[in-house]
Amino acid sequence: MKISEIGGEFALIERLAAIAPGQGPEVIKGIGDDAAVLRVGPEPAPYLLVTTDILVEDQHFKRAWSTPYQIGRKAAECNVSDIAAMGGRPQWMFVSIVLPHDAQVEWVEDLYRGMGDSCQTHNILLLGGDTTQGASAAINITLIGWATPDQLCMRADAQPGDMLVVTGPLGASAAALALLNSGEKPSDYLLQKHLTPNCRLDISSQIAPLANAMIDISDGLGSEVRHICKQSQVGAQINAAAIPIHDDVRATARKLGVDPLQWALSGGEDFEILFSISPANWEELKKKQLVCYPVGMVTSHSGTIVLQSAEGKILPLPGGFDHFRE
Amino acid sequence: MKISEIGGEFALIERLAAIAPGQGPEVIKGIGDDAAVLRVGPEPAPYLLVTTDILVEDQHFKRAWSTPYQIGRKAAECNVSDIAAMGGRPQWMFVSIVLPHDAQVEWVEDLYRGMGDSCQTHNILLLGGDTTQGASAAINITLIGWATPDQLCMRADAQPGDMLVVTGPLGASAAALALLNSGEKPSDYLLQKHLTPNCRLDISSQIAPLANAMIDISDGLGSEVRHICKQSQVGAQINAAAIPIHDDVRATARKLGVDPLQWALSGGEDFEILFSISPANWEELKKKQLVCYPVGMVTSHSGTIVLQSAEGKILPLPGGFDHFRE
Numbered sequence: 299m300k301i302s303e304i305g306g307e308f309a310l311i312e313r314l315a316a317i318a319p320g321q322g323p324e325v326i327k328g329i330g331d332d333a334a335v336l337r338v339g340p341e342p343a344p345y346l347l348v349t350t351d352i353l354v355e356d357q358h359f360k361r362a363w364s365t366p367y368q369i370g371r372k373a374a375e376c377n378v379s380d381i382a383a384m385g386g387r388p389q390w391m392f393v394s395i396v397l398p399h400d401a402q403v404e405w406v407e408d409l410y411r412g413m414g415d416s417c418q419t420h421n422i423l424l425l426g427g428d429t430t431q432g433a434s435a436a437i438n439i440t441l442i443g444w445a446t447p448d449q450l451c452m453r454a455d456a457q458p459g460d461m462l463v464v465t466g467p468l469g470a471s472a473a474a475l476a477l478l479n480s481g482e483k484p485s486d487y488l489l490q491k492h493l494t495p496n497c498r499l500d501i502s503s504q505i506a507p508l509a510n511a512m513i514d515i516s517d518g519l520g521s522e523v524r525h526i527c528k529q530s531q532v533g534a535q536i537n538a539a540a541i542p543i544h545d546d547v548r549a550t551a552r553k554l555g556v557d558p559l560q561w562a563l564s565g566g567e568d569f570e571i572l573f574s575i576s577p578a579n580w581e582e583l584k585k586k587q588l589v590c591y592p593v594g595m596v597t598s599h600s601g602t603i604v605l606q607s608a609e610g611k612i613l614p615l616p617g618g619f620d621h622f623r624e
Numbered sequence: 625m626k627i628s629e630i631g632g633e634f635a636l637i638e639r640l641a642a643i644a645p646g647q648g649p650e651v652i653k654g655i656g657d658d659a660a661v662l663r664v665g666p667e668p669a670p671y672l673l674v675t676t677d678i679l680v681e682d683q684h685f686k687r688a689w690s691t692p693y694q695i696g697r698k699a700a701e702c703n704v705s706d707i708a709a710m711g712g713r714p715q716w717m718f719v720s721i722v723l724p725h726d727a728q729v730e731w732v733e734d735l736y737r738g739m740g741d742s743c744q745t746h747n748i749l750l751l752g753g754d755t756t757q758g759a760s761a762a763i764n765i766t767l768i769g770w771a772t773p774d775q776l777c778m779r780a781d782a783q784p785g786d787m788l789v790v791t792g793p794l795g796a797s798a799a800a801l802a803l804l805n806s807g808e809k810p811s812d813y814l815l816q817k818h819l820t821p822n823c824r825l826d827i828s829s830q831i832a833p834l835a836n837a838m839i840d841i842s843d844g845l846g847s848e849v850r851h852i853c854k855q856s857q858v859g860a861q862i863n864a865a866a867i868p869i870h871d872d873v874r875a876t877a878r879k880l881g882v883d884p885l886q887w888a889l890s891g892g893e894d895f896e897i898l899f900s901i902s903p904a905n906w907e908e909l910k911k912k913q914l915v916c917y918p919v920g921m922v923t924s925h926s927g928t929i930v931l932q933s934a935e936g937k938i939l940p941l942p943g944g945f946d947h948f949r950e
Binding site: 301 | 647672722729732
């Protein structure tokens, strides 16, 4: 059976989790969040966080569009984003690299410089890994970090009545990709968002103590809202008019005849953070003067996940990127 | 510049390590051993061990020769082997899988069953990871475990005068591969060693308290002896006649007109352990009645790494598999 026939990547992950259940007394969270959460000492000792992501040539990056430095930096940032979305701090990075036969030493060194710069920014030690050869390039990063119990924010922690808030404009990476795919040059803003995105570790540690659920936006807002709702057993209503979309994304959408909302909901690789927060804590957070955008509400109607359109219509929330369906 | 021009995989790793030095007060060992060793609490708290390995289709496995179950099991075992070679116990496994476009759900489930069975054998929790699509299949495993300070055995711990000992016969996996490559059927013994190897966690924890240096034999005995000598700043003399080689390997070598020693020294994927041990501790270890084979001695002549042939000649020690040179 094809993976698309069972419903795509997330259905596959559920099946795999059932084959080898990863349950132990020390496992706070195994499969199903941005990172695994493991108890390694008596509380209030911080929990160990582990996340792993693999980037594959032509699927996640193209050597023709990105410098190796950019590929390395983005690979590192998208993993740091996962740790940030747990309310954690990263500490150690491990990298496996698959290199094509014709790979040049300079290319690999530049890739490593990109990862190294991201590590330096976030105070992470790059501790090596594995290097091998294959038909096409791939990079697997495993990032290990820590979260104190009071800072930990899991997908399952959303409460009815919470506000849903995002940390920045969405859809820019997807807009850039659409332009590159049609052979046109994206604006500097769009190109930066696609090729050298910055994860939001800069503000996640300020949000985490006040937020309930958190998740990073790597597969589009639609998918991330559904993940939170599923794990928290809640519903959600997203207000289309409130979703922050940059002018360059709107202009690109007009040019290509696309609804920009589609990129925000399904585009992926924005690496902003979506979090749920009680209205009282939202008032607290506002005092920190971070730039954040409320986009909707958590409801008690488990499984009812809707979008209020700009015209006021209530529709099922679309979106979410799936490698095995698109 | 091509990677082969600078001297292959290990030269590349040295260059990468220089770009992003992974040094911190908590890093007992970063790049350059079977696993990283990290201090996460005051001693005698156990050290955290982290190893990561990537297996790539047609480079490390062929879907035509192996069932997905066998591929998954072997991928898991070769990572457990790295933790065993540190004198550690594995605890948590994280898996990234790249699936080709035509991958079937049943294939992935079987792969996962193979990993799951290895995890069950060694009491490891399989905690998920990442799943994506690419041109060819690949599996990255990150395995995390623990070693107490008194059990930890690093490559750098060999002492002049130590004996060099291996935990089992070598070259069988390479012999099986040579037969498969020439379209012939290997014996059951050879096929098992190549397709469903068992790591030596069964005896490593008994050896570790008595051994000095330890390393797993994944790239051939020649390569592993050189790793120990380089990191311990010692020399070594290996006795060719003492290297254990199974009758099926010798028979295959005769048939294919190859020196079986070449497979033992350069073949790779044996997943036995090479360790150095003082003569006094070797007497202690013998009391445990494990099956182990002394193959040579550690000398104080740093960098002088030789093989004494069956005829008594002293030659530079050959061997060691390198993905970027062979």
